[in-house]
Amino acid sequence: MAGLANVFGFGAMTNHQNDIRHSRSVLIIGMNPAENHPISMQHILTAKEVNRAVVISVDPRFTKTSAFANKYVRIRSGTDIPFIYGLINLILANGWEDKRMIQERTYDFEGLKAEVAKYDLETVSDITGASKEDIAWVAKAISENRPGTIIWAMGGTQHSNGTAVVRTYCHLQLVLGNMGVPGGGTDVFRGHDGIQGVTDVGGGPETLPGYYGIAESAWKHWAKAWDVPYEWLVARFKSKALMEKPGFTVARWYEGVLLDPKALGQDVPIKALICWGHSTNALQQMDRVKQALEKLELIVDIDPFVTNTAVLPDRKDGIYLLPAATNYESPGSATNTNRDLQWRQKVVDPVWESRTDLAIMVDLAERLGFRKQFIHNMKGDWKGVPASVKDVKAFPEQTVEDVLREINMGVLSIGYVGQTPERLKRQQEWAHVFEIKTKKAEGGPVHGEQWGLPWPCWTDTHPGTPILYRTDIPVSQGGLGFRALWGPKAPDGQTMLAGEGAAPPGGPSAGYPAEANYATDLTLDAIKKALAAGRAPYGNGRARFNSWNIPDPVPTHREPIHSPRPDLITKWPTYDDVKEHYRVPQPYKSMQKPEWAQQYPVILTTGRVVEFEGGSAQERSSQWLVELNPEMYVEMHPKLAHDHGLRHGDWCWIESPEDMDGRPSRVKVKVKVTRRVGPDTVFLPFHWGGVFEGKSLVNKYPEGTAPYTVGESANTVTTYGYDRVTQMQETKTSLCRIKKA
Amino acid sequence: MEPIVLWQQKWGLSFNIPWYLFLGSLAGGTLTIGGLADLVAGRRERFRHLARAAAYVTIPAIVIGGLSLSFHLGKPERGFAFPVFFTNYQSWLTIGGWVVGAFAPLSVAYGAAWYFAFPRSTRLTLAAFGVPLGLVMSLYTGFLLSAAWVIPGDRWYVPLWDWRYLPVLFALSGLSTGFAACGLALLVSGSLRRFFAPPGSAETFESAAEVTSLADGVSLLAEASWVYFFLASLAVGSLGQQAAFRLLTQGQLAPWFWWGFVATGLAAPLAISVVHLVSDRIFHTPAAWILYAKFALVLAGGLLLRYTVVWGGDLKTPLIFPPSMWPVPGVGVPPVSGLGG
Amino acid sequence: MAETKVSIPFRQAGGPELKYAPSRLKFYIDVKRCIECGGCEVACKNENNVPPGIARIRVVTINEGEPGETNVAVPCMHCSKAPCVAVCPVDALFHRPDGIVQVNKETCIGCGYCLYACPFGAPQFPKGDAFGARGVMDKCTYCAGGPEVPFSERERRLYGANRIAEGKLPACASVCATKALIAGDGEEIANVVRMRVAARGAGGGAWGWEAAYGKGF
Secondary structure, eight states: OHHHHHHHSSOSOSSOTGGGGGOSEEEEESOOHHHHOTTHHHHHHHHHHHSOOEEEEEOSBOOTTGGGOSEEEOOOTTOHHHHHHHHHHHHHHTTOSOHHHHHHHEEOHHHHHHHHTTOOHHHHHHHHOOOHHHHHHHHHHHHHSOSEEEEEOHHHHSSTTHHHHHHHHHHHHHHHTOTTSTTOSEEEOOSSTTHHHHHHTTOSTTOOTTTOOSSHHHHHHHHHHHTOOHHHHHHTSSOHHHHTSOOOOTTTTTHHHHSOGGGSSSSSOOOEEEEESOOGGGSSSHHHHHHHHHHOSEEEEEESSOOHHHHSSOOSSOEEEEEBOOTTSSOEEEEOTTSOEEEEOOOSOOOTTOBOHHHHHHHHHHHHTOHHHHTEETTEEOTTOOSOOTTOOOOOHHHHHHHHHHHHHHOTTTTBSSOOHHHHHHHHHTGGGBOTTTOBBOSSTTTTOBTTOOSOBOSTTOOOOSSTTOOSSOGGGTOOOBOOTTOSBOTTSOBOBOOTTOSOTTSOSSOBOOOTTTTTOTTSHHHHHHHHTTOOTTOBBOEESOOTTSSSSSOOOOOOSSOSOHHHHHHSOOOOOEEEETTEEEOSGGGOOTTHHHHSOEEEEEEOOTTOOTTOTTGGGOHHHHHHSOSOEEEEOHHHHHHTTOOTTOEEEEEEEEEETTEEEEEEEEEEEOSSBOTTEEEEEOOOOEEETTEEOGGGSOTTOOOSOOEEOGGGTOOOOBOTTTOOBOTTOEEEEEEEO | OOOOOOSOOOTTTSSHHHHHHHHHHHHHHHHHHHHHHHHHHTTSHHHHHHHHHHHHHHHHHHHHHHHHHHHTSSSHHHHHTHHHHOOOTTSHHHHHHHHHHHHHHHHHHHHHHHHTTOOHHHHHHHHHHHHHHHHHHHHHHHHHHHTTTOSTTTOOSSTTSOTTTHHHHHHHHHHHHHHHHHHHHHHHHHHHHHHHSOTTHHHHHHHHHHHHHHHHHHHHHHHHHHHHHHHHHHHTSOHHHHHHHHHHHTSTTHHIIIIIIIIIIIIHHHHHHHHHHIIIIISOOOOTHHHHHHHHHHHHHHHHHHHHHHHHTTOOOOOOOOGGGOSBTTTBSOSSTTOOO | OOOOOOOOTTSOTTSOOOSSOSOOEEEEEOTTTOOOOOHHHHHHHHHHTOOTTOOSSEEEEESTTSTTOEEEEEOOOOOTTOHHHHHOTTOOEEEOTTSOEEEOTTTOOOOOHHHHHOTTOOOBOOSSSTTSSSSOOBOOOTTBOOSSOTTOHHHHHHHOOBOGGGTOOOHHHHHOTTSOEEEEEHHHHHHHHHHHHHHHTOOSOOSOHHHHHOTTO
């Protein structure tokens, strides 16, 4: 998200999955939609059939998606930037770039050109392992077949330079002129149907809901929206300084438990942890997570199923399991990767002792003494909350609706205003009138609306914005320029406002800054003023090839921390060490040891399979899913397996330089011999838990709650490595060695 | 590691079906042998012994075989009541039910005819019915398997169970194992008489056994030739038939086929026959005991033939994907050359 | 012989006997669309409570991990000229007027002949007593239950769901992520396939006996 936000202004998928039916080329890099977004394959395959779209799959593995691609290119894990720059280099050399878009709507193309010049075909082929012919083929294909879209997911982001990788994807689309058009865009496919909503409503340590950040102005905006005195909020924190300092991330919170507080960005270690719908076996360096879980004073695990958190640590007490209801037991809204909001209906009342998340939250707030403020906002209290919520399992639908209304009221920055419960429910009723390619409604009371009212939906009559940054339709229909997030001028004096002609019709014909206070004016006057004048409230700016405020302003290739190529480490080293990032020290160069390449000669990559999702305490408790994929395994190329004396079905140890008290950490897994991976890479699915370094933890589950299958967690052996900007874990590229068990 | 059930094994998983096929065709063979011996050469003592032995061997064979068959069913009680339940007269299972239903009483009657010394004409009438019925019994075990092709137009689903070869193969095997079983019975009778009866009575049994052995040798030769033709036909047949040929002769079933059936059931017995003949005619040392080994090997070979054929039934004719699937643009040509749009 | 009343939703009770059923229900699996997501397998198992080890529908993958990787889902294909129906000694297998092939578990004697006749391996035999009998045949029912009173507890226990009687299509086709597996009237399916084949520009010939078993194969 940070990658997208730092180029365009918003951190989200720019087009939508149905829109792929308009594409004439689909570049899928670092993503496996056939396994992880099966429904999206409907749209991709339709594009392939009807538009004769060229589908290109770029991945270290020949995935199920690659099987449908017109062209498959195998690249070494972590070498996305050279690959993309290699493409851009060829595009510029042949004059295939979209000069108009570059001139009118981007900043510092010269800076990009200078960087890209380093990536000639020879260099790129050496770094990535792809052949020069393949790279040239892809460059030609995506240039000849426009509009084209680029699709990615964790394969692009889970690297120590993941944010930079994402920015290069955006740059490619800008250079090709594929932004703001149907069939184009930068389409990151985020996970499940509520994932975009999680970050939108503030699920991050560096921001309040709506990406306002945590500076004083952000707190003051929300103090107003929540109708609580700003001073009261300040008083809840130890100090104002800490209040405005980004907290720990999910990727590395455990360092806050394990490290000496002097090394931390706060003066005390973390003592208590609440895991709320979270799987610890999804975290890299899980051995350190285990140690932290053993050191904590209090652990609370809130989930419908008993997760890895409960059984991983060796401790006798201090873990509390609170059964939460599933999404079938409560109504609510969810925002998916398309930025669509959909209303979920309740199917059944919470079963057994489960309570909905909202009920648990309000009960906690009540017992901790701030219920009054919690259920209250500028418009009043949430309806339907009884006098005491002890033992209340769920609230009526009107309470949940009021939660969404609070978001509608307060999240103005990204335009969450128009997605009211009424409009969402009405869309559900009229789902049949929405056309499949454009998601636009034809007829009925929803005529003209876009399915899901994708944000930004500036007012309660705005139809939503399915495709971001389109300048061919007026703002009232969903048109937008790029966001003018960084002011009217760059530090070097160049303009950051869009050029003449690059603006949605019905308003000014060139760029303009953001409407003053549009994000903090809770009366919506600022937004309405902008819309009345045909202007986008967030301005009309330029996309940045050079994001001067984050490290590497123009992205450049950096080898993964665990790289198999010492020669490339010298030439393309990782970042300098960072003293403190999200309250923990974040070394880079000092962690990159070229000698690992010899001791651990095999590239380790991790990922998902279609049968499971995430930590999978839930999926591994489904007998049907487990029957399809019953065991943890490692995918190994036949040559690699035979070199180690292994055959299909044998047990082996995978060891990595992840330090488990002075020895390498390891997992014992079965070998699946397949040509999906190349002879230099192995793949571990990360869904399993319940076995640690060969020892089963099944007996630690409370009676009757153990899942049908347990296995080693891939993350026991994944190693240190975090993104420079977001601290996202580098689970896609590590090193390991194999031993016959 | 996906545990996808592709084709379930059923008949090969337990002992029931191979043993039924073996015993059923053995019973058919022995009844035919006995009936023929009785009709054609009943006056001579050796052939009378042979016919009697055959009559007695048939009964336990068909009874145990029949029980085996019934207990492999999910509902054996319905198997016993087959006249009521088996209504699909086009199915070989139904036909087979009636064949067994006719064969069993007839073989019991024939055995009784010997044991209770029925008049010779009655006995010969029974034999006259028994000869063809026995052949039908052995042939039918082959038809039972190879009828898995019922859709008109030459579609084999199980390439190994070829209806042109399998029934005759089972019939010939029925004869050879029949001779072996009778020969064994004669030898045993002879040995018993040698120890418990007045001297001189054993010799006829032993000479009957030798005649049986000779006839067994002839039928083994016929069987071996038929197997050769069968394999030759598979080797030049369709994709599926070639796969079946490979499975049988080079694949997983190869040890069972070559060592279990060909070596044990065909080659070794024939070799022993030659040795016996040589030792008897040229060196004049009749070693009747060697015939024990020969007959036992033939029986073992016959049983292993049935097991191998049933296991080979798991190989199905490969389904070919539609031509419209190939070639996949940018990906390449189909994995099997010759497929194409 | 056990007389079981077969309730056929399409035939009008007491009306003129139709020579042809209004539709002939079929499956079609588009191998250019199947992504092996397993949705059909899970939906079927869940809808019909299929015992472990039995796969009424399964996805087969060839050339896994290599160019040419292709997937196809294999349910019972409800053949118009079904070999299983032809070989069953007790006539336990039968065609409904709408083309669905079903087994009468009361009549089935568990001989396994249908298993050997079927080119797709659709008949399967559960071991235990989960379905009320010792090892009688179980297979895909096109989510049309069996020869019992529709929606009765007996039908549910022996055969699984009866979605056809509710006017719905089988669970597997309903959840297919990419519309690779399509179910419905044979003519309608043929139209869909024609459209797709024309769009793809590939040569003719989708499924058919000649393609699968033609000369030389």
